Amino acid sequence: MQAALSVALDYAKAQGARQIHRLQLQIGELSGVDPDALAFAFDVVSNDTLADKAELELISVPVTCYCSSCQQTFQPLEWVYECPCCHRLSVDIRQGRMLELTSLEIS
Amino acid sequence: MCGHYGCEDTRQTLSLHQNVLDKNDHYAEHNRSMFQHLLVLNILSSPGAGKTTLIQRILHDVDLISGADPLNRPQGTVQPGVIVGDLATDRDAERLRQTDQPVIQINTGNLCHLEAKSVGKAAQQLELDNLNLLIIENVGNLVCPAVYDLGEDLRIVLMSVTEGEDKPLKYPTMFKSAHVVVITKIDIADVVGFNLEEVLGYLRLIAPQALVFELSAMTGEGLTKFYAYLNQSLFQRVASTVV
Numbered sequence: 001m002q003a004a005l006s007v008a009l010d011y012a013k014a015q016g017a018r019q020i021h022r023l024q025l026q027i028g029e030l031s032g033v034d035p036d037a038l039a040f041a042f043d044v045v046s047n048d049t050l051a052d053k054a055e056l057e058l059i060s061v062p063v064t065c066y067c068s069s070c071q072q073t074f075q076p077l078e079w080v081y082e083c084p085c086c087h088r089l090s091v092d093i094r095q096g097r098m099l100e101l102t103s104l105e106i107s
Numbered sequence: 108m109c110g111h112y113g114c115e116d117t118r119q120t121l122s123l124h125q126n127v128l129d130k131n132d133h134y135a136e137h138n139r140s141m142f143q144h145l146l147v148l149n150i151l152s153s154p155g156a157g158k159t160t161l162i163q164r165i166l167h168d169v170d171l172i173s174g175a176d177p178l179n180r181p182q183g184t185v186q187p188g189v190i191v192g193d194l195a196t197d198r199d200a201e202r203l204r205q206t207d208q209p210v211i212q213i214n215t216g217n218l219c220h221l222e223a224k225s226v227g228k229a230a231q232q233l234e235l236d237n238l239n240l241l242i243i244e245n246v247g248n249l250v251c252p253a254v255y256d257l258g259e260d261l262r263i264v265l266m267s268v269t270e271g272e273d274k275p276l277k278y279p280t281m282f283k284s285a286h287v288v289v290i291t292k293i294d295i296a297d298v299v300g301f302n303l304e305e306v307l308g309y310l311r312l313i314a315p316q317a318l319v320f321e322l323s324a325m326t327g328e329g330l331t332k333f334y335a336y337l338n339q340s341l342f343q344r345v346a347s348t349v350v
Contacts, residue, residue, distance in 0.1 A: 004127045011121060021118060025127075032254040032280045079279040080312045091316035093283075099127040099254075107118045 001041035005051060007101050012050050017106035020051040024103045028061045030096040035060065050106075063096030131255055134223035138258025141230060146341040147241045149257050151281065152265035154247030157291040157324055159199045161265065162189060162242055164324040166206040168334065175331070175338040182342045187240040188233040192221040199244065209233050220251040223258055240341055249274075253281040261340065264317075267292040268301035275306070275313040282314040289333070294323035 004025060012020050023042075027033050035058045042056050062075050067083035067090050074084055081090045126132065138147075150158045165172065169185045176182050189210040191199045200212035211229040213221065226243060235241075243259060245252045264285040266274045269292060275282040282288065288310055296303060303321065310319055318336070322329030 003130065007123075007125055007127055007129070011123060011125075015119075015121065022120075030280055030283065032250065079276070079283075089312070089315045101123050101125045101127055103123055104121045105118055106121065 001038050002045050004038075004099070004101055005042065005045050005049065008104055009050055011104055012106050015106060017050060020054045020104055020106050022055045022057060022103075022105035023051065023101065024057045024059065026059045026061050026098060026100040026102050028096040028098040029063050030093065031099045033099055059102070061096060061098060064094045065090040066092040066094050068092065128254070128256075131223050134227055135256035135258040138223055138227045138230065141227065141235065142241060142258055142260075145235065145239055145241045146261070146337075146344050147243065147257075147259045149243050149245060149252075149259035149262050150265065151245045151249070151252050151262060151285075152247060152267075153249050153270060156247070156265040156267040156270065158244050158247070158265055159191075159202055161289070161291060161322075161324040162244055163203055163206070164327075164330070165242065165337075166203060166208050168330070169208075171330075172334045172337050172341075175334040176342070177335050177339075182338060183239075185240055185338075185341060186238045187242060188235070188238045189242045189244065190226060190229045190233075191244040192225075192246045194219070194246065209238075215246060219246055219248050220255055221245050221257060222255050226257045240337075249278040249281045253278075253284050260344070261286045263287040263289060265289045265291050266306075268296040269299055272302050272305040273309065275309045279313050282310070282317065285314055285317045287336075288314060288317045288319045290319065290321040292323060292325075293321045293328055294326045 008020060008023055027035055039056055039058065046052055046054060064073050064075055065081045066073050067086065067088060069088055070083055070085045073094060076082065083090060152158050166187060169187060173182060173185045187208055189203055190213060191210060192213045192215055193199055194215055197212040200210045203210045211232050213225050213229050243257055262285050264281055268290065307319065310317060320329060320333045322333055
């Protein structure tokens with residue numbers, strides 16, 4: 001969370017903002033980040049910063065895999081990345097590892 | 108509000124789409140360019156799975172690994188260096204220095220994982236030109252280290268027979284990031300009732316991308332296959348970076 005906040009504060013300061021009102025983060029399901037833990041950490045690390053009173057919006061991004069046999073993407077339901085059509089396991093992960101600061105609302 | 112009539116907070120939304128791990132990724136790419144002539148291993152596991160013992164064994168066996176090509180081609184010598192991460196103490200580094208090979212200890216303080224920046228700094232204390240193998244022993248933790256690219260070539264995740272067959276199911280993010288999974292302490296598998304077929308089944312489901320080895324760093328069981336793999340990974344890489 002400190003990395004995310006640090007990125008947000010850098011942008012806010014570059015814009016001459018006095019306050020951050022809202023942060024929107026996209027968290028991939030395979031990013032290794034737990035949204036509840038992130039929210040808890042945000043409360044702690046944002047104290048006495050421009051993001052002190054900011055609302056945190058966390059959007060979970062599901063994993064998307066690619067099946068080379070069926071030549072299509074799919075979203076696995078569980079941790080076994082099995083193509084719903086041919087049932088082969090995919091190791092080609094196209095989306096789901098990201099931890100992205102998507103937007104900031106400032107003034 | 109500034110208190111003056113007509114003056115309002117002007118809120119604006121900045122659309123950023125900024126990768127939060129950009130800074131670490133940037134340092135990781137810098138490490139990759141520093142490590143171009145090296146094979147770099149990132150060794151990950153829970154505390155106590157046997158990372159240090161396996162690395163100790165590797166350092167002890169460099170001559171064996173140098174000669175471990177299955178086709179018996181003359182390959183050259185393995186020249187290792189090690190970077191160890193722990194919250195505190197340099198006990199692991201001290202153990203590893205008994206083999207006279209260069210070892211740098213990073214103490215992370217409260218940080219539960221290694222990051223690319225500190226690994227890069229530690230690497231500058233090694234004479235990288237004299238090495239062809241860099242082994243990074245990560246902090247014992249199956250959660251956070253999965254997220255941080257250190258600039259490695261191979262992520263090697265260890266799990267020991269005392270940890271339970273369902274480890275891969277419980278830590279899918281870590282196991283899905285592994286190039287190699289090593290099941291350690293195989294010499295006591297029977298004593299603890301470890302079911303190897305069960306864990307291999309889980310690994311095929313959760314981490315089908317990973318090569319799996321079973322070994323004991325204490326008795327040497329299973330090391331031949333693992334060393335052949337290290338030998339091929341190292342000398343294929345060296346061959347591909349020779350201009």
